[in-house]
Amino acid sequence: MLTLRRFFATLGPGTLWLLVFLVLPLLIVLGYSLLTRTDVGQVGLPVTLENWQRVFGYDALFEEFVPDNLLVLWRSVWVAGLSTLLCVALGYPLAFYIASQPQRRKNLLLLLLIIPFWTNFLIRVYAWIIILRPLGLYPSTLAVLLGMTYAYLPFFVLPVYSSVEKVDWRLVEAAEDLGATPVRAFWAAVFPQTLPGLVAGVILTFVPALGTFVVSDILGGAKTALVGNLIQNQFGQSGDWAYGSALSFLLLGVVLLGLWLYARAAGQRGLEELV
Amino acid sequence: MSVQGVSKSFGPGSVVLDDIDLDIRRGEFFSLLGPSGCGKTTLLRILAGFEQPTSGQVLIGGRDMGGVPPHLRPVNTVFQSYALFPHLNVYDNVAFGLKMKGVPAAQQRERVARALETVRIQDFAKRRPDQLSGGQRQRVALARAIVLEPEVLLLDEPLSALDLKLRKELQVELSNLQETLGITFVFVTHDQEEALVMSDRIAVMNRGRVEQLGRAEELYERPRTAFVAGFLGSSNLISGTVHELTPGGAVIRTVHGPLTTRHVSGLRVGQEVVLSIRPEKLRMERDDETEGNEVRARVDDIVYTGAENQYLLQASGQSLVAFQLNADIGADEDFDYDEEVALYLPPESLVVLDG
Numbered sequence: 335m336l337t338l339r340r341f342f343a344t345l346g347p348g349t350l351w352l353l354v355f356l357v358l359p360l361l362i363v364l365g366y367s368l369l370t371r372t373d374v375g376q377v378g379l380p381v382t383l384e385n386w387q388r389v390f391g392y393d394a395l396f397e398e399f400v401p402d403n404l405l406v407l408w409r410s411v412w413v414a415g416l417s418t419l420l421c422v423a424l425g426y427p428l429a430f431y432i433a434s435q436p437q438r439r440k441n442l443l444l445l446l447l448i449i450p451f452w453t454n455f456l457i458r459v460y461a462w463i464i465i466l467r468p469l470g471l472y473p474s475t476l477a478v479l480l481g482m483t484y485a486y487l488p489f490f491v492l493p494v495y496s497s498v499e500k501v502d503w504r505l506v507e508a509a510e511d512l513g514a515t516p517v518r519a520f521w522a523a524v525f526p527q528t529l530p531g532l533v534a535g536v537i538l539t540f541v542p543a544l545g546t547f548v549v550s551d552i553l554g555g556a557k558t559a560l561v562g563n564l565i566q567n568q569f570g571q572s573g574d575w576a577y578g579s580a581l582s583f584l585l586l587g588v589v590l591l592g593l594w595l596y597a598r599a600a601g602q603r604g605l606e607e608l609v
Numbered sequence: 610m611s612v613q614g615v616s617k618s619f620g621p622g623s624v625v626l627d628d629i630d631l632d633i634r635r636g637e638f639f640s641l642l643g644p645s646g647c648g649k650t651t652l653l654r655i656l657a658g659f660e661q662p663t664s665g666q667v668l669i670g671g672r673d674m675g676g677v678p679p680h681l682r683p684v685n686t687v688f689q690s691y692a693l694f695p696h697l698n699v700y701d702n703v704a705f706g707l708k709m710k711g712v713p714a715a716q717q718r719e720r721v722a723r724a725l726e727t728v729r730i731q732d733f734a735k736r737r738p739d740q741l742s743g744g745q746r747q748r749v750a751l752a753r754a755i756v757l758e759p760e761v762l763l764l765d766e767p768l769s770a771l772d773l774k775l776r777k778e779l780q781v782e783l784s785n786l787q788e789t790l791g792i793t794f795v796f797v798t799h800d801q802e803e804a805l806v807m808s809d810r811i812a813v814m815n816r817g818r819v820e821q822l823g824r825a826e827e828l829y830e831r832p833r834t835a836f837v838a839g840f841l842g843s844s845n846l847i848s849g850t851v852h853e854l855t856p857g858g859a860v861i862r863t864v865h866g867p868l869t870t871r872h873v874s875g876l877r878v879g880q881e882v883v884l885s886i887r888p889e890k891l892r893m894e895r896d897d898e899t900e901g902n903e904v905r906a907r908v909d910d911i912v913y914t915g916a917e918n919q920y921l922l923q924a925s926g927q928s929l930v931a932f933q934l935n936a937d938i939g940a941d942e943d944f945d946y947d948e949e950v951a952l953y954l955p956p957e958s959l960v961v962l963d964g
Contacts, residue, residue, distance in 0.1 A: 507659055508692035510679040512706035512753065519680075522705070526696040 367579035374573035385580035403564065403581070407588065410560040413475065413550075414543035417482035421490040421539045424483070426532070429494040433501075444495070447488050459485065459552045466553070473555030481549040486542060490535035497531025536596070541589055561585050610656070610761055610793060615665035617651055617817075625651045627817040629665070633761075633795060638787050640796045640804040643814035644840070649797045652814075653763050656795065658682050670760055680709070685754035686763040689770070691746045693738040699725070699749050700734040706757045724756035727786065744775045751786075761793045768803065780806050801841045805829065813837050829887075831872070833963050838885040845891070845929045846962075847884045851876050858956060864925045865904040870959040883962045890958035891931040893920065893944060894951045902959075904929070904952040908944050920944060924952065 345353070367385050369377040387393065391401040432443045450458060462481050466472040471480075501524055509519035547562030554560075565585065568578025610633040617626040626648045633639045641649040654660040656667060658679035667674040669683055685706070693702050703724055707717045725731040728748040738746055747767060754762055768776045768783075784807045787794045798804050804811050805825040812822045813836070821828055821837045832838035835846060849863035859873045861884060870884060894903075906924035913919075915935065922929045931952065936943065944950060 502692075504688065504690055504692045505694060507657075507679070508686075508688060508694070509705070509709075510659075511657060511684075511686045512757065513680045513709035514705075515680055516678075518709060522709075523694065526694075 363579045363582060366576055367583060369576050371574045371576045377576045385577045388577055389580045389584050403561075403584070406559055406564055407561050407584065409475075409558070410544055410562070411588065411592075413479055413482070413560065414540055414546075417479050417486065417543050418490075418536055418540040420479070420483040421487050422532075422536065425487055425490040425535065426494060426528075429491050429498050429528075429531075432491075432495055433498040447491060450488070455485070456548065456552070459549055462553055473553060473558070475554065475558045477553040478550045478558055478560075481553045482543050482546065485546075485549060486539040489538040489542070493534035493538065494528060494531040497528040501527045533596075537593065540592065544589060544592075545585055561588075610670070610795075611668040612652070612656075613666050613668070615652070615655060615662045615667065617648070617655065617660065617663050625817055626655075626662070629817075629819060631812060631819065631822070633793060636791045636793055638784060638794045638796065638807055638809045640798060640808035640811045641814055642798055642801060642804040642811050642840075644799055647814040648817040649799075649814050650765060653686075653765055653795065653797050656761070657684055657686050657763055683760040684763055685757050685759040686765065687750045687754050687767045689765045689767065691738075691750040693746060693749055693753070695738055698735050698737050699730065699741070702738070702749055703752045703756050706753065710757070720756055721752075724752040727755065727789075728752045743771050744779065747771065747779065751783075755786075755790060755792065759792065761795060764794060764796045766798055767796075769798075769800070776803070783807060805841070813840060815840075831960055832885060835883060835885070835962055838960075838962065843888055843930060844885045845888060847886070847927070849882060849884060851878050851880045851882060854878060859961075861961075864927060868902055868954060868959060869956045870961055871957045872960050876961065885960045885962050886954055886958050888919070888930040889917075889932040890955060891929070892953040892955070893931055893933055894953055896951070900953070902954045902956055904954065906950055906952050908946055908948045908950065911944070911946065918943070922950070922952065 366377055368381050368383070370380055370382050370384070372378040387396070389403055391399050391403055432440055432447075435443060459481055462477065462484065463472050466474075466477050466480070471477050503524075505523035505527070506516075506519050509523040510516065514522055545562045547560065547566040550558055550560040550563055551566075561581070561584070565578050565581045568574045568581060572578075612629055612631040612633075615626055615629045616624070618624045629648075629652060641652060643649050651660060655662050656669075656674075658674065658677060674682060694705065697705065700721060703721045704717050707720060712720070722731065725734060728751050730745060730748045730752060733741060733745060733749075738749065741749065747770075750767065764783075768779055771779065780803060783794075783796075796804070796807065805828075808825060810822065810824055811828055813820045813828060815836050821833050823831075828837060829841050832841065832844070835844075838844035838846065847863050847865065847868070849861040849868070851859055852862040852867060853860040854873065854876060855869075858869055858871045859876055860867045860869050861882060863884070868884065876882065904924045906922040906929060908920055909923050909928070910921040911918055912921070913935075917932045917935055920931045920933065922931060929952065933944075
């Protein structure tokens with residue numbers, strides 16, 4: 335008992351915060367996923383692994399295998415991935431453009447980037463229906479992709495912009511002086527300096543895109559459910575909180591796996607500076 | 610390397626370089642010396658290709674560099690900020706230029722190793738720039754530039770960020786290195802001592818112009834303008850009128866009486882001139898043997914600097930400075946406050962400045 339008290343006494347406020355608001359809730363969700371649905375929105379005993387079996391497509395007795403969940407998950411990953419890629423393609427040059435402007439114009443452009451947040455997210459996504467319907471693109475996966483890219487672009491641009499602002503351009507001259515063409519000088523001297531921002535931007539775009547249910551719900555129609563819709567459904571209409579909890583752990587697992595792979599690919603350094 | 614009539618202005622009314630002509634010899638250690646804002650760094654950037662001259666041209670090895678971008682010029686630069694790539698280790702920083710030029714890998718390794726050894730930094734090859742001291746970074750910047758064996762190495766105040774002791778060490782190393790490599794060095798500095806110690810020739814720059822160009826002794830002993838006399842070391846300036854031209858000299862009438870100088874060219878009687886004499890060339894004497902070229906003065910202040918005593922003197926309403934080698938405590942050569950002295954100005958040390 336004494337040692338436990340000492341343990342809590344030595345915790346920093348940050349750790350304590352994470353314990354109370356992250357670890358504890360996650361443990362509660364984990365607990366839910368191991369219980370049985372009783373009534374709508376209620377869980378109770380007995381403790382069971384059935385929810386987890388269902389997540390991976392099996393029934394209670396391992397007799398049937400229906401991989402619908404995994405297909406939905408796969409679709410979620412590549413839609414989120416593709417929209418992240420679009421954010422990079424649009425947002426990376428945009429960040430450079432904004433950073434290259436004089437201070438007053440810079441502030442104006444940043445403001446323009448943030449202004450959409452003043453309007454409710456739902457309304458902004460609904461607005462895309464009006465744009466896409468006449469083009470025959472609503473509802474479709476493409477519509478979801480466009481909506482996601484639109485929704486998360488600012489989250490990508492802002493961290494990249496702050497990296498670009500800090501770029502030491504003298505390194506470009508050094509690279510050119512050492513024989514690099516302007517293009518190679520960019521990749522050798524500028525790109526590595528923007529890597530921390532790029533890493534942050536990709537994470538801030540990909541992770542929420544993977545879990546979204548609003549965009550796919552509104553723009554995708556019934557056929558293009560994503561893993562976010564699946565989870566939302568369990569906690570909403572279906573009222574199966576136990577199964578929903580297990581599904582959300584599947585999503586969490588994919589996100590962590592994705593981050594791990596990404597950290598390895600982007601190199602330790604990028605993440606170090608991010609944290 | 611030749612600079613012909615190079616001018617640079619950033620918009621009307623801001624002339625940074627005004628009609629610069631320089632001929633820099635192959636294998637020479639050449640310094641551009643001047644105060645900040647004199648245009649020396651701009652000139653260096655024009656040589657490197659980062660800036661285009663408004664008019665005039667730069668030739669390197671006889672080839673016109675007009676329109677040649679930095680990465681195609683046979684020059685390399687050591688930057689004031691070093692500009693090392695922070696994400697690359699020492700080895701990769703030095704290998705960078707070789708990679709860009711497509712040098713085969715085996716040859717790269719050999720040349721990088723040689724360059725690292727030349728600047729004695731081979732033990733730090735695996736470190737990143739933020740794990741190095743200022744002096745070590747300086748060496749890496751140097752290695753990164755010399756590994757490409759440029760025709761001309763441009764150095765932009767490379768020692769200014771280092772402390773005094775390290776700076777002195779590197780001054781000696783740099784000039785030794787230049788002799789061994791035989792590469793032409795163009796060295797930009799605002800530190801007159803640095804320029805005097807290291808250079809074969811120095812161009813003293815002021816307000817976008819070359820005030821005087823020559824070897825260190827020439828500039829110091831025979832400054833042609835008041836700016837050069839004041840910027841390199843300190844100097845006593847005495848104005849006067851040409852009174853008489855004598856064989857091999859002239860007599861100048863000044864507030865201190867007539868003074869004879871040995872340095873005359875194109876003077877005419879009645880011309881207003883300024884004489885310059887270095888403080889260490891003034892001889893302070895007690896006795897009154899008049900041998901000419903003497904000025905009566907009174908000791909106003911004494912600054913003891915260790916190796917020498919610096920006397921501030923008042924003579925006919927003008928302040929003069931004289932440096933005397935330190936003899937010993939209480940020695941005859943020591944003068945006291947308010948003491949009346951005779952200052953002897955050797956005619957061969959009195960230089961007539963232009964204008």
